[in-house]
Amino acid sequence: MKEKYNFREIETKWQKIWEEEKAFKISEDTDKEKYYVLEMFPYPSGKLHMGHVRNYSIGDVVARFKTMKGFNVLHPMGYDSFGLPAENAAIKHGVEPAKWTWDNIAEMTNQLKEMGLSYDWDRTVQTCNPNYYKWMQWIFIQFYNKGLAYKKENPVNWCPSCKTVLANEQVVDGACERCGSIVGKKNLSQWYFKITDYAERLLKNLDILEGWPNKVKTMQKNWIGKSRGAEVTFDIKGMDKKITVFTTRPDTLYGTTFMVIAPEHPLVEEITTPEQKAEIEAYKEKVQRMTDIERTSTTNEKTGVFTGSYVINPVSGTEFPIYISDYVLLDYGTGCVMGVPGHDQRDFDFAKKFDLPIIPVIDTHDPEIDLNNLPHATAAEGTLINSGEFNGMNNKEAIVKMTEKLESMGRGKGTINYKLRDWLISRQRYWGTPIPMIYCEDCGWVPEKEENLPVMLPTDVEFTGKGESPLTTSKVFAQCTCPKCGKKATREMDTMDTFLDSSWYFLRYCDALNEEKAWDFDKQKYWMNVDQYIGGVEHAILHLMYARFFQMALYDLGLVSNEEPFENLLTQGMVIKEGKKMSKSIGNVVSPEEIIGKFGADTARLFILFAAPPERELDWSDKGVEGSYRFLNRVYRLVYDMSDVIKNAPDTYEIKSSEDKSLAYAMNYTVKKVTEDVGGRFNFNTAISSIMELVNEMYKYKDHEINEGLMKDAVEKMILVLSPFAPHICEEMWQHLGHETKLYKTSWPSYDEKALIKDEIEVVVQINGKLKERMLVPSGLDKAAFEKLAMENEKVKALVEGKNVVKVIAVPGKLLNLVVK
RNA sequence: GCGCGAUUGGCGGAAUUGGCAGACGCACUAGACUUAGGAUCUAGCGGGUGACCGUGGGGGUUCAAGUCCCUCAUCGCGCACCA
Numbered sequence: 039m040k041e042k043y044n045f046r047e048i049e050t051k052w053q054k055i056w057e058e059e060k061a062f063k064i065s066e067d068t069d070k071e072k073y074y075v076l077e078m079f080p081y082p083s084g085k086l087h088m089g090h091v092r093n094y095s096i097g098d099v100v101a102r103f104k105t106m107k108g109f110n111v112l113h114p115m116g117y118d119s120f121g122l123p124a125e126n127a128a129i130k131h132g133v134e135p136a137k138w139t140w141d142n143i144a145e146m147t148n149q150l151k152e153m154g155l156s157y158d159w160d161r162t163v164q165t166c167n168p169n170y171y172k173w174m175q176w177i178f179i180q181f182y183n184k185g186l187a188y189k190k191e192n193p194v195n196w197c198p199s200c201k202t203v204l205a206n207e208q209v210v211d212g213a214c215e216r217c218g219s220i221v222g223k224k225n226l227s228q229w230y231f232k233i234t235d236y237a238e239r240l241l242k243n244l245d246i247l248e249g250w251p252n253k254v255k256t257m258q259k260n261w262i263g264k265s266r267g268a269e270v271t272f273d274i275k276g277m278d279k280k281i282t283v284f285t286t287r288p289d290t291l292y293g294t295t296f297m298v299i300a301p302e303h304p305l306v307e308e309i310t311t312p313e314q315k316a317e318i319e320a321y322k323e324k325v326q327r328m329t330d331i332e333r334t335s336t337t338n339e340k341t342g343v344f345t346g347s348y349v350i351n352p353v354s355g356t357e358f359p360i361y362i363s364d365y366v367l368l369d370y371g372t373g374c375v376m377g378v379p380g381h382d383q384r385d386f387d388f389a390k391k392f393d394l395p396i397i398p399v400i401d402t403h404d405p406e407i408d409l410n411n412l413p414h415a416t417a418a419e420g421t422l423i424n425s426g427e428f429n430g431m432n433n434k435e436a437i438v439k440m441t442e443k444l445e446s447m448g449r450g451k452g453t454i455n456y457k458l459r460d461w462l463i464s465r466q467r468y469w470g471t472p473i474p475m476i477y478c479e480d481c482g483w484v485p486e487k488e489e490n491l492p493v494m495l496p497t498d499v500e501f502t503g504k505g506e507s508p509l510t511t512s513k514v515f516a517q518c519t520c521p522k523c524g525k526k527a528t529r530e531m532d533t534m535d536t537f538l539d540s541s542w543y544f545l546r547y548c549d550a551l552n553e554e555k556a557w558d559f560d561k562q563k564y565w566m567n568v569d570q571y572i573g574g575v576e577h578a579i580l581h582l583m584y585a586r587f588f589q590m591a592l593y594d595l596g597l598v599s600n601e602e603p604f605e606n607l608l609t610q611g612m613v614i615k616e617g618k619k620m621s622k623s624i625g626n627v628v629s630p631e632e633i634i635g636k637f638g639a640d641t642a643r644l645f646i647l648f649a650a651p652p653e654r655e656l657d658w659s660d661k662g663v664e665g666s667y668r669f670l671n672r673v674y675r676l677v678y679d680m681s682d683v684i685k686n687a688p689d690t691y692e693i694k695s696s697e698d699k700s701l702a703y704a705m706n707y708t709v710k711k712v713t714e715d716v717g718g719r720f721n722f723n724t725a726i727s728s729i730m731e732l733v734n735e736m737y738k739y740k741d742h743e744i745n746e747g748l749m750k751d752a753v754e755k756m757i758l759v760l761s762p763f764a765p766h767i768c769e770e771m772w773q774h775l776g777h778e779t780k781l782y783k784t785s786w787p788s789y790d791e792k793a794l795i796k797d798e799i800e801v802v803v804q805i806n807g808k809l810k811e812r813m814l815v816p817s818g819l820d821k822a823a824f825e826k827l828a829m830e831n832e833k834v835k836a837l838v839e840g841k842n843v844v845k846v847i848a849v850p851g852k853l854l855n856l857v858v859k
Numbered sequence: 860g861c862g863c864g865a866u867u868g869g870c871g872g873a874a875u876u877g878g879c880a881g882a883c884g885c886a887c888u889a890g891a892c893u894u895a896g897g898a899u900c901u902a903g904c905g906g907g908u909g910a911c912c913g914u915g916g917g918g919g920u921u922c923a924a925g926u927c928c929c930u931c932a933u934c935g936c937g938c939a940c941c942a
Contacts, residue, residue: 256863257863
């Protein structure tokens with residue numbers, strides 16, 4: 039150990055040692071309690087950004103801490119390496135997606151290693167690796183055989199720029215989540231996963247995910263969007279046809295004055311009368327040309343066209359007209375809505391626009407509302423009116439009774455609806471897992487035989503950026519034989535959404551090298567669940583719901599032992615600078631490479647954990663980084679200066695002076711604080727600040743007479759608790775102090791509760807809740823003794839003099855409050 | 860519009876169960892050492908400088924409120940014509 043802190047030398051040295059010793063290689067060990075800590079794996083863009091540094095620093099502290107605590111820790115890392123940027127690079131620079139991706143992976147691996155992260159590198163997965171996507175295809179086939187994958191033609195979200203379809207979850211504000219282009223609609227035959235079959239379980243299980251942030255659970259809950267209500271069937275006047283609507287408010291059935299169906303609804307053609315046909319067709323065409331943005335931006339201005347047909351209210355027998363309008367969505371509920379303008383604002387707006395009657399059926403007992411001339415729709419509770427036999431009934435009760443009546447009439451039933459749609463998983467892209475399905479003219483869609491997996495991506499493809507998916511340009515890919523009948527057949531040309539790849543990688547980590555299976559059940563059983571999952575909140579819905587769905591489906595297939603994969607979830611905040619998101623266009627990007635080059639990985643890690651609690655936004659501060667660097671230098675100097683003392687110090691010692699006592703207190707307090715903050719609350723910032731306090735104490739202490747044994751103890755414990763945050767410098771100091779065993783193999787220190795009891799403690803005296811006096815009292819006083827002592831205090835006496843003490847509240851060890859009049 | 864979360868010194872943030880507001884760090888000020896200091900060390904650092912006021916504003920509960928309740932404001936995030 040040199041006099042000056044040379045982080046570059048130290049970090050290189052220890053990274054090499056860890057690598058050579060395979061320090062973090064792990065295997066199943068039933069003697070130890072397992073702990074699985076996982077950070078969301080990156081897309082290999084080639085360069086780490088500060089968000090990665092934050093994510094992986096958090097995970098690494100947890101992993102190293104748990105390891106020192108004696109757990110058998112699984113801490114893996116890999117790459118979500120299929121995806122569009124690789125294809126774009128191919129189009130732009132003519133480099134093959136595979137080469138581009140693997141180069142990036144190599145580059146990124148180097149950067150991760152420079153951070154000193156404690157991964158078991160032998161378990162690394164790359165989703166673009168045939169030994170990974172082989173099992174992706176295998177899982178797809180299991181899902182297909184279970185009836186969870188199906189193909190259907192449907193209007194789908196189409197990104198004109200990415201030239202592919204998108205899942206609902208990937209359309210944000212009507213635009214492509216990836217590139218921001220306006221998403222249009224296209225009728226295509228596509229593969230879907232039946233995630234809707236799992237809607238109820240996905241929703242219900244949220245309640246048992248106690249280790250998840252409420253925010254994420256709420257977001258998923260809203261996304262699943264469960265609504266309870268009823269389906270009501272209406273006869274169409276003069277036709278042998280019926281229309282079924284979904285409503286959450288069957289109690290308002292008597293208030294229906296019109297019906298609206300989605301323009302795309304197949305029934306529209308049948309019910310349109312000849313004289314309305316032209317207008318209906320024109321409207322449909324107009325709607326079809328609109329993007330989702332246009333369709334939803336005209337918030338209040340309702341449009342629509344009368345079809346010429348009428349329906350009959352099953353309970354009241356009244357007739358009313360059927361319209362089409364774009365505010366009714368084809369894929370929610372039944373695509374048909376009963377218009378109740380009195381109690382639904384959208385219906386109210388529509389009725390006003392088309393001059394349709396408005397019948398109030400619920401009296402909300404609001405004196406401001408004139409029931410004969412409603413100013414707006416009312417949604418509040420109330421009593422039914424204008425509703426025949428239901429008049430006078432509370433509307434909550436009416437929901438039940440009306441549903442019962444409809445059921446008895448065979449006109450409806452209580453039902454539940456979800457906003458969640460099936461997951462569209464086909465992508466018209468090259469750089470993804472080929473969907474292992476074969477189309478045979480005689481047998482239809484047939485899965486590829488398992489022994490033929492993986493269906494390899496062909497390399498004889500062209501990247502033009504135009505026309506269809508590059509896969510279609512391959513001369514060999516499509517040709518195959520039907521696995522069932524052996525006739526000539528063709529392969530599916532679409533690849534899978536990359537979100538499939540990331541929906542089970544945590545399972546592959548459990549048994550990453552298995553060539554016979556996706557994973558061994560027992561190994562999975564040993565490691566799962568993920569005890570701590572860490573990543574950005576931007577994955578709250580997409581990835582985290584898809585992964586939950588996969589796990590449930592795999593559970594039903596008997597392939598995994600739990601229904602939910604992630605026990606505890608930490609969503610880390612963004613790294614920002616000067617209040618803004620780091621971005622190239624603003625020019626406020628701080629590169630991890632630069633920071634590590636200038637101050638070292640230990641400083642970078644320490645700062646990013648110190649500057650803010652993990653779930654909050656972190657404002658990057660260049661000055662703050664220097665502060666962390668200064669702190670590590672301060673630690674280094676202390677250890678360097680004390681090393682002779684420590685090396686010659688005895689292993690046991692006695693507390694003699696009051697300085698000894700307070701250093702022993704600080705040492706034990708810090709160990710306790712760090713243990714609790716890292717092990718329980720994940721408040722790394724306060725853990726680090728308490729280590730700083732201990733270091734400050736030691737600097738003060740070394741100017742007094744040094745108790746060598748105590749000094750040694752304090753310095754060593756300080757190094758141990760600092761090591762998860764700044765592992766390289768701590769290994770170096772640890773070795774320098776004469777330890778043969780590497781720090782990463784050393785146990786976490788314990789603390790002595792007895793040393794945390796002080797002889798004297800400072801308490802405060804308040805009068806009427808205002809702080810008036812501080813005093814030192816012996817610790818462990820009971821209420822009465824404490825009160826007596828306080829009342830003897832000169833200042834307190836003077837303040838109470840001549841006044842009436844009404845009440846005394848004594849909190850031993852803390853304060854005394856005198857209520858005085 | 861609906862839902863969730865935040866608001867504490869010049870700044871990032873502490874205060875775990877209602878019990879000393881401002882830990883720790885940054886910035887700043889003064890001093891020491893020094894040929895020099897952007898190194899290091901020491902001291903100070905919410906406002907007013909009297910015993911008072913201070914956790915976005917207003918109100919409440921309590922002996923005691925940053926913390927609990929009501930209300931308003933601002934900012935951020937999510938969802939949004941979901942019947």
